Every structure is written in C-alpha cells, then in structure tokens.
Amino acid sequence: MVTVDPVAPRETRPRLPVADVRWSTVLAPVAVGVLFVLGWEALVDRADIKPFILPAPSAIWDQVTANRDSIVSGARVTGSNALWGMLGGTLLGVVGAAVAGTFRFVDQMAAPVVAALAVIPIVALAPVLYSMFGAAVNSGRIIVAGISVAVPVYLNTLRGIRQVRAVHRDLMAAYAAKPLQVIRTVTLPTATPYVFTGLRIASSLAVISALIAEYFGGPIGGLGKSITSSAASSNYPLAWAYVTGAIVLGLLFYVVTLLAELWFSRHQPAP
Amino acid sequence: MNQVVTEPAISVTGVRRVFGKGRKQVVALDDVDLSVADGEFVSLIGPSGCGKSTLLRLVADLDSPTAGTLEVFGKPARRARLDQDYGIAFQQAGLLPWRTVAGNVELPLKLHGVESATRKGRVAELLELVGLADFAKNHPDQLSGGMQQRVAIARALAESPRLLLMDEPFGALDEITRERMQNELVRICAETGAAVLFVTHSIPEAVFLSDRVVVMSPRPGRITGVVDVRADGLAGAHDRTERARDQEGFFRAVADVRSLLHGTPVPTVAVDGLEK
Amino acid sequence: MAQLWDRLRAVVLGVLGVAAVVAVWDLYKSFGPAEGVLVGDTRVLPRTTELAMPHSWQMLQRLGEPVTSLPDAPDAVRAVWDASMFSLGLAAKGWVIGVVVGLLLALAMSAFRIVESALLPWVILSQTVPLIAIAPLVRRWGSELHIGSHIWSSEDSVAVIAAYLAFFPVAVGALRGLKSPDKTHVELMRAYGVGWWRTLLTLRVPSSVPYLLPALRLAAASAVIGAVVAEVSIGLKGGLGRMVIDYAVAASGDPAKPWAPIFGAVAIGLVAAGAIGLLGLVLRPFRLTGVSR
Numbered sequence: 001m002v003t004v005d006p007v008a009p010r011e012t013r014p015r016l017p018v019a020d021v022r023w024s025t026v027l028a029p030v031a032v033g034v035l036f037v038l039g040w041e042a043l044v045d046r047a048d049i050k051p052f053i054l055p056a057p058s059a060i061w062d063q064v065t066a067n068r069d070s071i072v073s074g075a076r077v078t079g080s081n082a083l084w085g086m087l088g089g090t091l092l093g094v095v096g097a098a099v100a101g102t103f104r105f106v107d108q109m110a111a112p113v114v115a116a117l118a119v120i121p122i123v124a125l126a127p128v129l130y131s132m133f134g135a136a137v138n139s140g141r142i143i144v145a146g147i148s149v150a151v152p153v154y155l156n157t158l159r160g161i162r163q164v165r166a167v168h169r170d171l172m173a174a175y176a177a178k179p180l181q182v183i184r185t186v187t188l189p190t191a192t193p194y195v196f197t198g199l200r201i202a203s204s205l206a207v208i209s210a211l212i213a214e215y216f217g218g219p220i221g222g223l224g225k226s227i228t229s230s231a232a233s234s235n236y237p238l239a240w241a242y243v244t245g246a247i248v249l250g251l252l253f254y255v256v257t258l259l260a261e262l263w264f265s266r267h268q269p270a271p
Numbered sequence: 272m273n274q275v276v277t278e279p280a281i282s283v284t285g286v287r288r289v290f291g292k293g294r295k296q297v298v299a300l301d302d303v304d305l306s307v308a309d310g311e312f313v314s315l316i317g318p319s320g321c322g323k324s325t326l327l328r329l330v331a332d333l334d335s336p337t338a339g340t341l342e343v344f345g346k347p348a349r350r351a352r353l354d355q356d357y358g359i360a361f362q363q364a365g366l367l368p369w370r371t372v373a374g375n376v377e378l379p380l381k382l383h384g385v386e387s388a389t390r391k392g393r394v395a396e397l398l399e400l401v402g403l404a405d406f407a408k409n410h411p412d413q414l415s416g417g418m419q420q421r422v423a424i425a426r427a428l429a430e431s432p433r434l435l436l437m438d439e440p441f442g443a444l445d446e447i448t449r450e451r452m453q454n455e456l457v458r459i460c461a462e463t464g465a466a467v468l469f470v471t472h473s474i475p476e477a478v479f480l481s482d483r484v485v486v487m488s489p490r491p492g493r494i495t496g497v498v499d500v501r502a503d504g505l506a507g508a509h510d511r512t513e514r515a516r517d518q519e520g521f522f523r524a525v526a527d528v529r530s531l532l533h534g535t536p537v538p539t540v541a542v543d544g545l546e547k
Numbered sequence: 548m549a550q551l552w553d554r555l556r557a558v559v560l561g562v563l564g565v566a567a568v569v570a571v572w573d574l575y576k577s578f579g580p581a582e583g584v585l586v587g588d589t590r591v592l593p594r595t596t597e598l599a600m601p602h603s604w605q606m607l608q609r610l611g612e613p614v615t616s617l618p619d620a621p622d623a624v625r626a627v628w629d630a631s632m633f634s635l636g637l638a639a640k641g642w643v644i645g646v647v648v649g650l651l652l653a654l655a656m657s658a659f660r661i662v663e664s665a666l667l668p669w670v671i672l673s674q675t676v677p678l679i680a681i682a683p684l685v686r687r688w689g690s691e692l693h694i695g696s697h698i699w700s701s702e703d704s705v706a707v708i709a710a711y712l713a714f715f716p717v718a719v720g721a722l723r724g725l726k727s728p729d730k731t732h733v734e735l736m737r738a739y740g741v742g743w744w745r746t747l748l749t750l751r752v753p754s755s756v757p758y759l760l761p762a763l764r765l766a767a768a769s770a771v772i773g774a775v776v777a778e779v780s781i782g783l784k785g786g787l788g789r790m791v792i793d794y795a796v797a798a799s800g801d802p803a804k805p806w807a808p809i810f811g812a813v814a815i816g817l818v819a820a821g822a823i824g825l826l827g828l829v830l831r832p833f834r835l836t837g838v839s840r
Contacts, residue, residue, distance in 0.1 A: 028665035036669075054684055108557050109564030119768045119816025121775040123788065124809045127795035131802060132593035132600050133583065139590045167365035170333050174359045176352055177382050185382070189369045204675045211677050212776070216795070227679060243680040250675030 055237040063241035070226065071245040077221035078214065079249055081138050082206040085145025086253075089202065092146065093153030094195060098183065100154075101161035118151045122209050126216040141213040141222075148209040149202040153195060160194025161187055196261035203253040211246055223249070278345040280434045280466035281307040281330055286339030288325055288492075298491035299325045303339070305485060305494065309433070312460060312467045312508035314477035314484045316528065322492025323470045327438050330468060331359055343434060355383065357434040358427035358465075362442045364419040366411040372422050373398070373407040379429045397425040400459060417448040421455070428463060435460075435467045441476065453479055454513050461509040474532070478524045479516060482508045486531040496531040500524045502541040569603045576600050601803040609803035610810070623807045626790070631811040634774050634786040637702060638819060641709025642770040646763065648710065649717025656718075657725035657751070658743070667722075674715050678708055678773070682780035705777040705786070712773035713766040720762025724755025756833035760826070767819035775812055787812050 037057050043049065044056040064071065100107035122144050129140035164187055172182045214224025223246045230238040283305040290297045300322040307313045315323040328334040329341055332352035343351035351357060358379075366375045373394050380390045398404045401421040411419055420440055427435055441449045453476060460467060471477050477484045484498045501507055504520030515521055523541070530537045576595050584592035593600055601609075610627070613620040621629075652670065656663035685707050689699040728750050736746045778788025790808040798805050827834070 024661055025664040028661055029668040032665045032669060054687070105560055108560035109567065111557075111564065112561040113564050113568055115817060115820070116813045119771060119813055119820065120809065121772040121787075121812050121816075123776050123779050124791045124805075124812045127791065127798060128805045128809065131598065131798050131805070133590045134594065134599075137588065137590050139593075142589075165363075165365075167361050167363050168367065170328075170361065171359070171365050173333055174331055174352065174357075175379050175382050176355060181382055185378070186367065189367065192369075208675065208677060212679075215679065215779075224677070227677065231679075240680065243677060246677055247672065247675045251672065254671070254675070 055240050059237040060240045060244060063235075063237045064244055067238065067241055071223070071242060074221065074223040074226045074242065075245050075249045077138075078207065078210050078223045078246070079253075081141045081213075081222070082145050082210040082249075082253065084138075085142045085210060086149050086199075086202065086206045088142065089146035089149030089206070090153050090195075090199060093150040093198065094157050096150070097154050097157035097161060097191075098187075101158055101187070102179075102183075107158070114151060114154060117147055118155075120147070122148065122212045123216070126213045129213075130217050135217050136219055138219060141210050141218055144213040145206040145210040148205045149199075152201045152205070153198040156194045156198030156201075157191055160191030163194065164190045193261070193265050196257070196264060199257050200254065200261060203257040204250040207246065207250040207253050277309040279306045279342075280309050280311065280344060281305065281468060282340075282342040282345075283326070283330070284340050284342075286326070286329060286336045286341060288322070288329060288334070289337045300329075300336075301491035301493050303492070303494055307434075307466055307468055310464050310466050310509070311483070312469065312481045314469045314471055314481040315487060316471055316474065316477045316484055317487035317492075317495075317532070318472070318489055320489035320492070321487040322489070323487050324438050325492065326487075327436055327468060327470050331357065331436050355379070355430060356432060357436050358430065358432040359436045360420075360423045360427045360438070360440045362439040364411070364416075364423040364440075366419055366422055366426075368411050370410075371407065372403060372409050372411070372414070375411070375422055376425045376429060378426060383430070393429065397428055400428070400462070401425045401455065416444055417452060420444065420452060424456070424459070428459070428465075431463065433465055435465050435469075437467065437469045439470050439472065442472070449473075449476065450516075456480060457508065457511050464509070474525050474528050475516070475521075478505075478521060478528060479511070480508065484524070484528050486528060488532075488534070495534070496536055497543045498524055498527045498531065499541050499543070503527065573603050576602055598799065598802050601806065606803045606806045606810075609801075610807055623804070627787075627807050627811040630785065630787045630790045630808065631815045634771070634778065634788070634812075635815040635819065637705045637778075637786065638709050638767075638770040638774040638815070640706035641774055642713050642767055642819070644706060644710035645713025645766055645770060646717050649714040649762075649766070650721055652714070652718045653721030653725060654747075656722050663722070670715060670718055673711070678711070678776050679780050681708060681711065682777065686781060701781050701783045704781050705774055705783055708777035708780070709770045709773035712769040716762045716765040716769060717759075720758045720765075721755060724758030724762075725751045727758060728754045753833050756830050760823070760830065760834070763826070764820050764823040767823050768816050771812065771816045771819050787815075 040054075041057050044054060096110065100110055125144060125147070126140060129143055133139040133143070168186045168190070169182075172186055177185065211222070211224040211227075214222040215228055218225075223242050226242045227239050227246070230236075230242060283303055286300055286303045287298070288300040290299055299320075303322075303326060305313075305326070315326060317323050325334065329336050330343065330348060332341075332348040341348040343356055346354065346356070367378070370378070376397055377390045377394045380393060385393075394407070395404070398407055401424060403418060403421055403425070406414065406418065411422070414422070420443075423440065427437070441452050444452065457480060467480075469477070469480060478498075478500055481500055484500060486495045486498065487493065488495045500520070503524040505511065505515055505518060505524065527537065527542050531542065536542055575592070579592065579595040581594060581596050583590045583594040610624045611622060614623050614626045652666065656666060682704070685704045686701070689704050689707065692699060725747075732750055732754075733746070736750055741749065774786065775788045775791070777783075778786040779792060783789060787808045790811075791805070794801075794805045794808060
C-alpha cells in the first residue's frame with residue numbers, strides 16, 4: 001500500500017551488491033589479508049620452508065619490484081587477449097541469447113552445444129586450437145577466453161530476457177510495436193542487469209583462461225609464459241611474482257566490470 | 272434534419288472466452304453484449320473472476336475471443352489496435368524503470384515515429400495536465416505509487432486517443448490518494464472528451480467516475496445488470512465535480528450497484544437488471 | 548501427453564543443434580581457405596589443411612583406432628574411457644570436499660556479518676589465482692598431513708585442487724540462498740520464538756535450494772575441469788590431463804588424436820552436471836517459490 005504523495009521525490013542511490021557498506025565491511029577483509037600475509041611470512045621464516053614449496057611474501061615482493069616492467073608487459077599481453085576474448089565472447093553471448101530468447105527452437109538446439117562448451121577444460125582445447133590457428137598468433141588464446149566468457153554471458157542474458165514483465169509485454173502489444181522496437185525498448189534494458197551478472201563472473205574467467213592457454217605454446221609474451229619459464233628455471237619467487245601480476249589483472253577486470261554494472265543499474269528496481 | 276449518429280466507441284456482441292480445454296476449462300466470459308458510446312464513461316465492476324479484466328483485454332486486442340465480435344469505432348479490435356485508436360493504463364503502472372518520467376510519457380510517440388520537437392511539446396503538455404511538470408527528469412523509482420499512475424495516465428493520453436482503457440489503475444493506492452486520482456481523472460476526461468472503459472472493484476469509484484456502471488458476476492462471467500448513474504440524479508460524467516460524492520444521487524447509485532452485486536436487484540428507474 | 552511431446556521435441560532439436568554445428572565444421576573444412584582467414588596479423592578463422600583441422604568423421608574414426616603403433620595398444624575409445632573414469636573419480640572426490648567446504652563457509656558467512664565482509668572478497672579473489680601456482684603447494688602440504696594410516700598421494704592433490712575450483716560456486720550460491728528468505732518469513736520465525744539453529748533448518752536451508760542446485764551443478768562442472776587441469780599441473784598419469792599432453796605432442800602427425808580427450812572431458816562434464824540435475828528432480832518441492840501467476 002502506498003501512502004500520500006510526498007512533496008519531493010525520493011532520493012535513490014546506486015545500489016551495491018553488498019548489503020550495506022560500513023567501515024567494518026572494508027576493514028575486515030583488509031585485516032584478514034594483512035594477517036594472512038604476516039602469518040605466511042612468519043611461517044616461511046620459522047619453519048624454514050624452501051622457496052620451491054612456498055616463497056616468502058618478502059621474497060616475492062622483491063621480485064615484483066625488480067621485474068615490474070616485465071610483469072606489466074606480460075600483463076598487457078595476457079590482458080589484451082582476455083579483453084578481446086571478453087568483447088567477442090560478450091557479443092556472441094548476448095546476440096546468441098537474443099536469438100534464442102526470441103525463437104524457442106534455437107534455444108533448444110543450442111542447449112547441448114552450450115552445455116558442452118561449458119564443461120570443456122581449457123587445457124584440453126588449447127593444443128587443438130594452436131594447431132588450427134597456428135602457434136604464431138594469439139587467436140587460440142583469444143578464442144579460449146572468448147568461449148569462457150560467452151557461456152556465462154549467454155546463460156545469464158537468456159535468463160534476463162525471460163524476466164520481461166507481463167505488463168511491459170502487454171504495453172508493447174497495445175502499442176502495436178514492431179519486434180525490433182520491443183527488443184530495444186523493453187527486452188534489452190530488462191536483460192542488462194543479468195548481462196552484467198554474467199560479465200562479472202566472466203571477467204576473471206577470461207583472464208584465467210587466457211593465462212592457462214599460454215602454458216601450451218603460442219607466441220611469446222604473456223604472464224602464463226613467464227610463470228612457466230621462471231618455474232622451469234626454479235626461480236619460484238619470480239614465478240610467484242608473475243602470479244601476483246595475474247591476480248592483480250584478474251582483480252582489475254573484475255572491478256571494472258563491477259563498476260560498469262553499478263553504473264548501468266542505477267535506476268533498476270530492486271530484484 | 273438528420274442527426275449525425277456517431278458510431279459507438281466500443282461494440283461487444285455475443286462474446287465468449289473460454290480458457291483451457293476439456294474438464295479443466297474455465298468460462299471467463301459467456302455471451303456478453305456491451306456498448307460504449309462515443310465520449311461515454313463506463314465502468315466494469317464485479318468480484319474476482321467475473322471476467323472484467325478479460326473483457327477489457329479482449330477490447331484491447333491483447334487476447335482473442337472464443338466466439339463473438341468486438342468492434343472499436345466500427346473497426347475490428349485488431350485493426351483498432353494496429354491503428355492505435357485507444358490508450359491503455361494497467362493496474363501496475365508498468366512504467367519502464369530505466370526511462371525518465373518524460374521518457375515514459377513520450378514512449379508511444381517515439382515508437383510511432385513522431386518527430387522529436389513535436390514529442391517534446393506534447394510531453395510538456397501532458398505532464399502539465401497531470402500535474403507532474405516538475406518531475407520530468409526523475410525516474411520512476413523516485414516517485415510514489417500515485418505519481419507513477421499519473422505518469423501512466425499521461426502516457427495513455429499521449430496520442431490523444433478517443434478511447435481510454437483502464438484496468439484497475441488505482442487498485443494499488445490507498446483510499447486518500449485514490450479519491451484524489453479520481454478527481455484528476457474526471458477533470459482530464461472532461462477536458463479530452465474521450466470515451467473510457469474502466470475496470471474496478473470499488474463501488475464508490477465506479478459510481479463517481481461513470482455515466483454507466485456495468486455489473487458482472489463470475490462462473491461463468493456475464494453481465495448481471497447495468498446502472499445508469501445519470502438516471503439516479505447525478506450530472507453526466509464530464510460535468511461531475513468532487514461534491515458528487517456527497518449528493519443523494521451518488522448514494523442511490525451506490526445502493527443500486529450494490530444490490531446488483533449481491534444478486535438482489537431492486538427495480539428502480541436506473542437499474543437494468545438482465546437476470547431474473 | 549503434451550509433456551511427452553515437448554520432451555521429445557527438445558531432444559530432437561538438441562540433436563539437430565549438435566548436427567548443425569558438426570555440419571558447419573565439415574563444410575568449412577571442405578570449402579574454407581587453407582590458410583584460414585586473417586584480419587591483419589591475427590587469424591580469425593582456422594586453417595583447413597589436413598594437419599590443422601580434421602573432419603568430424605576422421606575424429607570418430609580415430610577413436611576406433613589403436614592409440615599408438617605398439618602391438619597391444621588399446622583402441623583410442625578404450626583409452627579415453629579409462630582416463631575419463633579416472634578423472635571423473637577424482638573430480639567426484641574434489642566435488643564432495645568442495646561442497647563441504649563451501650557449505651561451511653556459507654554457513655559461517657551467513658551467521659556473522661563480519662565474517663562475510665572479511666571472507667567473501669578473499670573467496671572471490673581465490674579464483675583469480677592460477678592453479679599452476681597452487682599445485683606444488685598442495686602436494687607439499689598434503690604430504691605433511693597424516694590422517695590415520697592414509698598416505699598422501701598425487702591423486703589426493705588433484706582432488707584438493709578440483710575442490711578449490713568447486714568450493715567457490717557453492718560458497719557464493721549457498722550464501723545467497725541462506726540469505727534469501729523474505730523478511731516476513733524471518734520475522735515469523737522470530738514471532739514463534741524459534742532460535743537460530745531451528746530457523747536455519749526450517750526456513751533458510753529449504754529456501755536456499757533454488758540457489759544451491761545451480762551452484763552444485765556448476766561446482767560439478769568446475770570439479771571436472773579442475774581435476775583435468777590439476778592432473779596436468781601435478782603431472783599425474785592415468786587421467787585425461789596427462790592424455791591431453793601426450794596426445795598434443797602427437798598432434799603434428801596425427802591431427803585427430805588430440806580431439807579424443809576433449810570428447811572424453813565433455814562427456815564426463817555433462818555426466819557430472821546431469822547427475823546433479825537428477826538431484827534437482829528429487830528436491831522439486833523446495834524449488835517452488837510461491838509466486839502466483
């Protein structure tokens with residue numbers, strides 16, 4: 001039940017995926033992280049753990065600062081592959097879901113193909129992609145990243161398309177709107193938050209997939225290559241330094257997607 | 272001198288709507304006849320399941336009858352929908368949350384290719400009409416329920432339709448806001464001169480707004496009777512004021528409608544009970 | 548009756564979908580340019596030479612042939628089946644561990660707000676760590692653990708790494724599910740004087756089922772992927788991971804060979820996800836949401 005009209009409109013603020021943000025919300029994970037790193041350092045020190053098992057955070061940090069440029073350039077390669085994969089995969093996922101949402105038979109035909117794509121381990125796919133596309137180009141890596149993005153985006157977008165409210169569908173029918181108009185006016189905006197949920201999941205997947213694909217060959221460059229080569233030459237702190245770079249890259253992708261999601265969902269009603 | 276007879280806004284003949292098949296079928300409407308004259312305000316009232324919303328959806332061509340015909344301004348309902356001869360307002364305002372108030376009101380104009388300058392002018396006019404000119408740039412989530420419904424009504428009027436279809440638009444509002452919205456609606460209808468088919472489950476609302484109140488009953492859905500509010504002493508819907516709620520004719524009409532709803536029609540000049 | 552037709556239709560269309568993909572593959576293979584399609588420096592469509600891209604029937608044919616040219620080498624099908632079962636078993640173990648850990652985490656996070664704020668970001672972050680970095684860690688720490696008389700083996704390491712991938716969707720999904728009940732329902736429980744634990748059992752757990760089921764399914768698929776990747780990182784023989792590496796080496800002479808483990812991986816992934824789907828059928832009443840149409 002709604003009460004009497006207020007004089008001024010209600011203020012709404014953009015909603016965060018977290019319930020509400022307080023100091024504790026930010027401090028707690030930071031505290032956990034700091035404790036973790038300190039504990040790790042102490043453990044390596046006191047238990048005298050060899051670097052090939054687990055390097056100390058301090059050793060890793062030394063390597064990070066010493067090899068910053070190399071890490072950044074590696075991140076650039078992996079990141080660009082992941083980015084291209086994400087763009088392509090998102091396009092494929094959204095368009096595919098739009099078609100599948102409109103034509104039920106397409107949805108049913110695509111279902112087993114999508115299910116199969118969802119369970120392929122990248123490790124298995126990488127070698128055949130390299131022989132198909134050649135080891136001198138980044139195509140294989142981009143495709144791997146693309147597939148790992150397309151699947152969650154497709155599934156989530158499809159769900160979003162099905163969330164169009166009956167009253168909006170009736171409204172479009174009452175306006176005798178053409179199918180393309182309906183998609184642009186109602187279907188796409190309704191599905192957008194779901195697309196972003198899919199993207200959020202996919203963002204770090206894209207980075208990991210691009211990374212794993214690098215273990216199996218392909219052109220030089222990329223964090224995965226650096227990780228394997230430094231591990232192969234037993235320089236484990238360096239390998240972990242590159243791993244840190246990979247984590248930061250994955251985090252970056254996630255945060256950017258999250259921010260984009262917040263911006264696009266400014267005026268959405270609460271789900 | 273021949274008087275020009277304008278064709279009725281709505282003409283429903285022998286309409287039957289059945290949902291489902293076999294043993295599980297539901298007869299939502301059975302042998303319904305109804306006519307709404309040009310410029311007339313007619314309410315449909317009845318308990319849940321009497322088919323009033325179904326009938327409205329059939330007129331709007333959002334659904335097809337199992338039997339019978341529906342005509343809007345002499346055309347089949349489907350043609351009328353494609354020609355955009357009516358405006359519609361639903362119980363949930365159905366505003367698109369990602370568009371501003373102005374964006375929502377201009378939606379039908381935009382969809383039908385009206386050019387930008389004309390659209391802007393019309394939207395400003397409409398928001399002025401419903402008293403929301405200051406909120407043009409706000410989003411629906413910043414408005415109360417009553418305000419959202421006003422936007423929905425402005426949107427329904429966007430293309431100056433000669434017929435308005437309204438399905439319990441004030442159903443989700445509290446009584447105070449409802450009465451205020453009813454006053455607004457009477458004013459707007461007087462200004463635009465449109466015919467209105469209005470679904471409601473509130474007796475005072477139906478009587479206050481309408482020229483005629485059509486009472487329906489469920490299982491199967493059919494028309495029990497019609498109360499002509501004007502014959503009970505109230506002015507025509509277009510000439511009604513807020514004080515109508517205090518007039519004797521109002522209470523008489525309410526009693527008439529209630530008696531039809533309870534199945535005990537009292538034979539007065541205003542009541543045309545169709546069932547024994 | 549109508550339901551049966553619908554199911555049949557879905558199956559037929561599904562088969563048609565796969566057939567369509569296969570058809571496009573073979574058509575491209577037959578008529579596509581030998582060097583693929585290049586846009587600038589990047590190849591956007593694959594090469595179609597014999598060595599680069601085998602026909603679908605060649606892949607199937609290869610499955611029927613022996614794995615190597617050694618005298619008693621098994622058929623590829625047999626080899627893939629054995630490796631698949633091996634990996635599936637490890638994935639299953641990993642799934643169980645992952646589900647238990649995920650559920651415990653979700654429980655802790657749903658009980659205490661501060662635990663959720665403290666741990667959830669790290670749970671999400673955990674998935675950005677490449678598995679290759681964790682493999683040696685797991686192996687070493689595993690060998691330190693002494694559970695009864697069980698000796699830590701590489702298989703156990705693989706299961707733990709699979710669990711690492713599987714616990715994430717379960718933790719996130721279960722958390723959302725446990726927090727999902729309407730405020731009205733929670734207040735009802737309070738009005739009845741029901742404590743936290745009973746509320747958990749009577750309200751939160753049942754209402755979390757619609758969130759938990761897709762999460763469990765995703766966890767199953769992740770466990771399979773994790774097991775295969777882990778086998779590569781740990782270097783465990785007998786599973787699909789090892790098979791991928793071995794066959795990839797042979798790819799230059801035998802292009803259809805690396806496709807065999809892919810089919811195996813897809814098959815067990817689908818089986819794993821399907822098995823959880825069956826669980827969903829059993830739990831049907833808990834998936835009703837009470838929204839009337």
